[in-house]
Amino acid sequence: MNKALLWTVTGCFTLFLTPVTGQDDIEHLRLRFIAPYTGKKVNLQRIEALLKKQRDDGTWPDIDYHDKSRSPWNPQKHVERLRILAEASVSNSLKQKPELQQQIISALQRGFSFWYKTYPKSKNWWHNRIGAPDRIVKAFMLAGDKLLRELWKNIRNRCLKVCTISMTGQNRVWLAGIVLFRAILDHNQEAITKARNAIFEEVRQTTEEGIQYDWSFHQHGPQLQFGNYGLAYASRVSDWIRFFADTKFAIPPEKLAIIRNYILHGLAWPVWRGKMDLSSCGRQIYSNSQAGKARGVVGILKRTCDLDPEFKTEYTRQMKAITGEHTEDFQGTRHFWCSDYLVHRQRDWFASVRMSSTRVIGSESCNAENILGLHMGDGCLYVMKTGKEYENIQAVWDWHRLPGTTCDQGLTDLHPTRKRCLSPSDFAGGINFPQGGIAAMIYQREKLQARKSWFFLPDGVVCLGSAIHGTTRGRVLTSVEQSLSMGNHQVITSEGRIRNIIEKKIKQGDIVTNGDIRYHLLDVDQGAILENKRVKGDWQRIFHPHLGSRPLEKQVFSLAIDHGKNPHSGHYAYIIDPCGKKPEVELLHRDNRAHILRCGVNRFLGVFFEGASIELKDGSKICSSDGSIFCLELIGNNRFHLWLADPRQKLKSLQMSFRLHVSGLTETVDDSFPLPSGPYAGST
Numbered sequence: 001m002n003k004a005l006l007w008t009v010t011g012c013f014t015l016f017l018t019p020v021t022g023q024d025d026i027e028h029l030r031l032r033f034i035a036p037y038t039g040k041k042v043n044l045q046r047i048e049a050l051l052k053k054q055r056d057d058g059t060w061p062d063i064d065y066h067d068k069s070r071s072p073w074n075p076q077k078h079v080e081r082l083r084i085l086a087e088a089s090v091s092n093s094l095k096q097k098p099e100l101q102q103q104i105i106s107a108l109q110r111g112f113s114f115w116y117k118t119y120p121k122s123k124n125w126w127h128n129r130i131g132a133p134d135r136i137v138k139a140f141m142l143a144g145d146k147l148l149r150e151l152w153k154n155i156r157n158r159c160l161k162v163c164t165i166s167m168t169g170q171n172r173v174w175l176a177g178i179v180l181f182r183a184i185l186d187h188n189q190e191a192i193t194k195a196r197n198a199i200f201e202e203v204r205q206t207t208e209e210g211i212q213y214d215w216s217f218h219q220h221g222p223q224l225q226f227g228n229y230g231l232a233y234a235s236r237v238s239d240w241i242r243f244f245a246d247t248k249f250a251i252p253p254e255k256l257a258i259i260r261n262y263i264l265h266g267l268a269w270p271v272w273r274g275k276m277d278l279s280s281c282g283r284q285i286y287s288n289s290q291a292g293k294a295r296g297v298v299g300i301l302k303r304t305c306d307l308d309p310e311f312k313t314e315y316t317r318q319m320k321a322i323t324g325e326h327t328e329d330f331q332g333t334r335h336f337w338c339s340d341y342l343v344h345r346q347r348d349w350f351a352s353v354r355m356s357s358t359r360v361i362g363s364e365s366c367n368a369e370n371i372l373g374l375h376m377g378d379g380c381l382y383v384m385k386t387g388k389e390y391e392n393i394q395a396v397w398d399w400h401r402l403p404g405t406t407c408d409q410g411l412t413d414l415h416p417t418r419k420r421c422l423s424p425s426d427f428a429g430g431i432n433f434p435q436g437g438i439a440a441m442i443y444q445r446e447k448l449q450a451r452k453s454w455f456f457l458p459d460g461v462v463c464l465g466s467a468i469h470g471t472t473r474g475r476v477l478t479s480v481e482q483s484l485s486m487g488n489h490q491v492i493t494s495e496g497r498i499r500n501i502i503e504k505k506i507k508q509g510d511i512v513t514n515g516d517i518r519y520h521l522l523d524v525d526q527g528a529i530l531e532n533k534r535v536k537g538d539w540q541r542i543f544h545p546h547l548g549s550r551p552l553e554k555q556v557f558s559l560a561i562d563h564g565k566n567p568h569s570g571h572y573a574y575i576i577d578p579c580g581k582k583p584e585v586e587l588l589h590r591d592n593r594a595h596i597l598r599c600g601v602n603r604f605l606g607v608f609f610e611g612a613s614i615e616l617k618d619g620s621k622i623c624s625s626d627g628s629i630f631c632l633e634l635i636g637n638n639r640f641h642l643w644l645a646d647p648r649q650k651l652k653s654l655q656m657s658f659r660l661h662v663s664g665l666t667e668t669v670d671d672s673f674p675l676p677s678g679p680y681a682g683s684t
Helices: 022-038 044-053 076-089 098-118 125-146 149-159 169-185 189-201 229-243 253-267 289-307 309-322
Strands: 332-336 341-345 350-354 380-384 406-408 428-433 436-445 448-457 460-469 475-484 490-492 498-500 511-514 517-523 528-538 551-565 570-577 585-590 594-599 603-608 612-615 621-624 628-636 639-645 653-662 665-674
Touching: 022 125, 022 169, 022 189, 022 229, 044 076, 044 098, 076 098, 076 125, 098 125, 098 149, 125 149, 125 169, 149 169, 169 189, 169 229, 189 229, 229 253, 229 289, 253 289, 253 309, 289 309, 332 428, 332 436, 341 436, 341 448, 380 460, 406 436, 406 448, 428 628, 428 639, 436 603, 436 628, 448 594, 460 475, 460 585, 460 594, 475 517, 475 570, 511 551, 551 570, 570 585, 594 612, 594 621, 603 621, 628 653, 639 653, 639 665
Parallel strands: none
Antiparallel strands: 332 341, 341 350, 350 380, 406 475, 428 436, 436 448, 448 460, 460 570, 475 551, 490 498, 490 511, 511 517, 517 570, 528 551, 585 594, 594 603, 603 628, 612 621, 621 653, 628 639, 653 665
């Protein structure tokens, strides 16, 4: 097999496949790495500028070599430039320019000599052990045979000594990759085998960091990381799969199946019309991050078509769907029980909700990233049609009012820490069933508590809240929406009268529109707050403030329900209708014990926040022995389908009973139902 493939995802390396066998494996692996760069066009203007500006000691005047910042770290530009020069050194386009080639080699000698002698270091271990070494070994893989062997030994023994196979998840994959390239350069077959094994050992499902049993990805503890470490993991592992193809080091079929399932049943799900769901972006929320991360997923799907040709149709189908070409080919609902996260995909719209619990961290801030993201795991509900609803809004957001959350507006410190982002409540979970899903949580932050549920249906999302109570610093708001203004703003009263949104007089029963999305306000507690205004902001407030001011201005649509300060028994109910087809549902019950809906004639959906027996107005009765989330579909003659989950992930079985009056008949269900256990606890 002879295929050239250029990869554009950040952090990837490019490969050219040629068969590798016998004792020449090591040299063939190095040549395989080099091959695609030989045909790559060199940006002569850039290369000549780097050579011209480099000083005699190997440094560049625009780099602050004394900088020790956590991120971005200025000296890393030095080794990145050396990697770029090394790429140019092997390009066929420079074969007719021997003088320029020699200048490049001399520049590499000077640059690496400086790095070895001064060995700049960041306060962030990642740059020291992964970021800089990764660029160094790639440069030597490309140009090492042209550089002095003594220089490699000096660099290896001083600057790469810290690189050992350790840690977990994507960090382990990065480190093992550096060790592997180092072993190739040292012609150390034993070390190559050890590093290769370490990489593919991380291709597994685990309850630790890495791929979870629900096909989500964790890093930095039990925390959803699709768009950060999980994206880098899929990108880098697919690199290694191709790198070792047709050699004795090739990935085993069972490991390839794990990567396939992670991509198709995990990583691709939160991408909608070329944008990654904000809840999956992790702490890396910066300008155009949603689009950039989505492009990364598309690139991975493209590559895996060749790596896993038997499933090419499936990869292609999802790739087209997430870019918006054929969204009808990728629909469904998936609850990721290991990550307290649910994704709902329909032909014309997308929704997700992210929660947190005693088991799952809801958010993080690291390296001056996501500085105000405390509430990102507090029940954030994002609804998209075009994919542009939240595009770069974060710089102007009111971070007290993230969509879907119920929060104390008086909190002044919104910085997420591990302790603050692990909820004291163990109740967070969901189910998925044909045509929909349910998510629910008992929210608790400081002294504020709320019982929240979301019912995801083909025509919209029903959002319910009850038992909102606690001593607070400010008033409590449930944010129905905070997105970019999409036009077509109206308020439609319960009497059918249409008012201009500027009036801002919102009452219970009103429908508010933003673009094509309608918000049906069924219960607004103490009132609703509507805003549609120009907002000024700055990326500096949330991401890398040391980079200086990066101002931004956006037109923001905001709708919230007011529960007042120190609420005693606050409540809300609203429906988000993205397509003008309000779901036909009936609210049967809502209190501190349970939220129960009826959908159509024969389907009953509900959340029990605790064991309870609920009697409905028509005399029907539904009982659950403990907290649960369920969907019951009656099919006649006391036959039924039941989808069920334990949101606390502790029960072995659950006793449930239903006595329901339907179409003049009484249907009865009463049984003890076994529940999934181990890593599948909490699944449907």
